[in-house]
Amino acid sequence: MQNAPLRRVQVMIVDDSAVVRQALTEVLNADPGIEVLCAVADPLLAMERMKTKWPQVIVLDVEMPRMDGLTFLRKIMAERPTPVVICSTLTEAGAATTLEALAAGAVSIVTKPKLGLRRFIEDASADLASAVKAASHANVNRLRVAHRTEPQQQPGVAPPKFTADAILAPSGPKAMQQTTERIIAIGTSTGGTQALEQVLTCLPRVSPGIAIVQHMPEKFTAAFASRLNNLCQIEVREAKHGERLLPGLALIAPGGKHMMLKRSGAYYYMEVIDGPLVNRHRPSVDVLFRSAAKCAGPNVLGVIMTGMGDDGARGLKEMRDAGASTIAQDEASCVVFGMPKEAIRMGGAQRVQSLGELPRSILDFGAGKRIEGK
Structure with missing residues (x-):
C-alpha cells in the first residue's frame, strides 16, 4: 500500500518587485510541503487569479502600486478570511504599516532588507517556510476585524536550536521566596499581537507589572509598544536595560534582544542582553520564564x-516547579495552538483558559489570589 501524497500548502505571492517574487518562489517551492500557485505584481492581478484558484496562504508586500497591501488585506479579511504573511521592509516606516496589517488580520511578519535581497531571502528560507506553514494552521476566525534578527547561515539550513541554558543556568532547588510585589510574565508568538491587545486593553491602571516576550523583529517592537500604549489604560513600552518593572506598566522585550527578569531587594527590573537564538528566537520566551522562575518563584x-512551536513550554514548567502560578491559553481562542499545547503536554500549565478569561486572572493574581488548577 502506497503512502498518501504529501499535501502541500498552496501559496500566492503578491509583491511589486520581480526580484522578490522570483526569490520567494524559488525558496518556497524548494520546501516539499509548499507549492507556489502564482506570484503576481499587485493586488488587482491577485484578485483576478483568485477567481479561479484561492490560495491557502498569501505572502503579501504592503507597499505596492494600484492598490496597497493593507487595503487588499482588509478586503480579503472582510470577504473570505485567509492566512496572510506580511513581507515587510525592515524600517521604522515599514514597521508602522506592518502593525496596521497585523491589527487588520495578518498572521505574522517576515522582513526583507533594501540591499542584498536575494542572499537574505535565501539565507532566511527556513524562516520563510516556517512562517508559511504556521500561517496555514492559523485559526483565521480568531483574527479580529490576528522574527527576529537572525545571524547569517547556510541557505535552507535552520540555525541551531539552543535552549535557555545558552543564556542562564536553571533554577536551584529553592526559588526566591515570595514578597509583597506580584508580577506577570507573558510569552506569545503567532497571533500574539492581537491577543495581547485584547488582554492589555482590559486592564485598569492599577494592575501588576507585566513583562512580555512577543516574537517580533527589531524595529517592530517599539512601534508595537507605542500602539498598545495609545490603546491601553496601563503604560506599555519597549523595555530598556535596567528598567524597573512597576505596577501599571507592561514592558515588551526589544526585537533582536533577550529579556530577563532580575531582582534587587524587593524590586524587580529588566535585563536586556544580546545572546544566541534560543529555540531559534531572540527574544525567547524560555529565557524570560526561566529568569522569572529563578528570581520571583511564587510571586x-x-x-x-x-x-x-514550543518556545516557553519548558520555561513555564520551570516556573511551575519553582512555585509560580501558570496559565496556558486554550485552543479555541488561539490563532495557533502550538506553544500552549506544548506547555500543557509538559505539565507546565496549572490552568487552561480562554483569551477572554486572562485579564481577570491577571488582576486576581495581582490582588493576592492563587491560580488554582481546574
Whole structure:
C-alpha cells in the first residue's frame, strides 16, 4: 500500500518587485510541503487569479502600486478570511504599516532588507517556510476585524536550536521566596499581537507589572509598544536595560534582544542582553520564564499564549516547579495552538483558559489570589 501524497500548502505571492517574487518562489517551492500557485505584481492581478484558484496562504508586500497591501488585506479579511504573511521592509516606516496589517488580520511578519535581497531571502528560507506553514494552521476566525534578527547561515539550513541554558543556568532547588510585589510574565508568538491587545486593553491602571516576550523583529517592537500604549489604560513600552518593572506598566522585550527578569531587594527590573537564538528566537520566551522562575518563584504568574512551536513550554514548567502560578491559553481562542499545547503536554500549565478569561486572572493574581488548577 502506497503512502498518501504529501499535501502541500498552496501559496500566492503578491509583491511589486520581480526580484522578490522570483526569490520567494524559488525558496518556497524548494520546501516539499509548499507549492507556489502564482506570484503576481499587485493586488488587482491577485484578485483576478483568485477567481479561479484561492490560495491557502498569501505572502503579501504592503507597499505596492494600484492598490496597497493593507487595503487588499482588509478586503480579503472582510470577504473570505485567509492566512496572510506580511513581507515587510525592515524600517521604522515599514514597521508602522506592518502593525496596521497585523491589527487588520495578518498572521505574522517576515522582513526583507533594501540591499542584498536575494542572499537574505535565501539565507532566511527556513524562516520563510516556517512562517508559511504556521500561517496555514492559523485559526483565521480568531483574527479580529490576528522574527527576529537572525545571524547569517547556510541557505535552507535552520540555525541551531539552543535552549535557555545558552543564556542562564536553571533554577536551584529553592526559588526566591515570595514578597509583597506580584508580577506577570507573558510569552506569545503567532497571533500574539492581537491577543495581547485584547488582554492589555482590559486592564485598569492599577494592575501588576507585566513583562512580555512577543516574537517580533527589531524595529517592530517599539512601534508595537507605542500602539498598545495609545490603546491601553496601563503604560506599555519597549523595555530598556535596567528598567524597573512597576505596577501599571507592561514592558515588551526589544526585537533582536533577550529579556530577563532580575531582582534587587524587593524590586524587580529588566535585563536586556544580546545572546544566541534560543529555540531559534531572540527574544525567547524560555529565557524570560526561566529568569522569572529563578528570581520571583511564587510571586509571579506565567502566561503562555498563541504561537507556533514550543518556545516557553519548558520555561513555564520551570516556573511551575519553582512555585509560580501558570496559565496556558486554550485552543479555541488561539490563532495557533502550538506553544500552549506544548506547555500543557509538559505539565507546565496549572490552568487552561480562554483569551477572554486572562485579564481577570491577571488582576486576581495581582490582588493576592492563587491560580488554582481546574
